[in-house]
Amino acid sequence: MTHEDSRRILTSMLYKDGEIKIIIAKERCELGNHYHKIKTENFTLIAGSGIVELEGEKSLIYEGDTIEVNPNEKHAFFLDKDSILFCICSKPYDHSDDYTY
Secondary structure (H helix, E strand, O other): OEEEOOOEEEEEEEEOOEEEEEEEEOOOEEEEEEEOOOOOEEEEEEEOEEEEEEOOEEEEEEOOOEEEEOOOOOEEEEEOOOOEEEEEEOOOOOHHHOEEO
16 A cells, blocks of 8 residues: 655555555655554664654664664654655554554
């Protein structure tokens, strides 16, 4: 399944008990700004660069960096144009497990 807006293209597919996501930044953009109560996410920046914010702490990220986001960890990404972010999720997408902050 693919979802697209002015910021990004997000492709997702079910994988085992969870989900795989690939996010391509069409422009410098902010993504996330939420947390999950039951899902763990493992992100790898496949291409590009940006900033990840976990629990209020910001860090630069570069191609090849991996980030684990555990349940209840507030997270956001600020990706540079043409960056590609790969994610393996422990659970499929569930709107009721997305909490904005």
